[in-house]
Amino acid sequence: MGHGHAVQDELREPARALRRAIPEVYDGYRRLHAAAYAAGALDRKTKELIALAIAVSRECDGCIASHARGAARAGATESEVAEALGVAIAMNGGPGTVYGPRAFAAFLEFAEEADPEQG
Known part of the structure; x- marks a missing residue:
């Protein structure tokens, strides 16, 4: 299990308890969330890429896992994710070089799950 799944697993029960x-x-x-991610002038994939870059900026592993998974499910390519993360690195400097690779690894993890042929 990769880091993305581990983060989601770690948060699952505490999030359920708080939600109750x-x-x-x-x-x-x-x-x-549903309103913000609904297709409009921007499609869902683009919105997930934006969210993933913001997750890197906020240094939020849970957000990274969620939006890496969302980007994979929305059909983002490895190149699209890499470029979005490049912008996050440019805007965040050093911390972007730590959280950007985490986000990329999480995307690859979820992309393989979404399309086993890629892995």
């Missing part, structure tokens, strides 16, 4: 404690907050977040 504050369901209204999570419902509001779910609706915001």
Whole structure:
């Protein structure tokens, strides 16, 4: 199991417990998320690439795992992810060179799962 799956597994039960404690907050977040990621002027893949770059900027491993998986599921290519992460590195300097590779590894992990022929 790669880092992306490990992060998601680690957060699964604590997130469920918190969601049970504050369901209204999570419902509001779910609706915001659905509205923000709905296809419009930008397609879902582009939005996932933006989110992945922001996740690197925020140094959030859980966000990286989620949006690496989302990008893979939305059909992002390895080259598209690499370029988006290049922008994140340019905007973040040194920390981008730590979290960018984490994001790339997570994407590759989820992309292989989405398309076993790639791996």
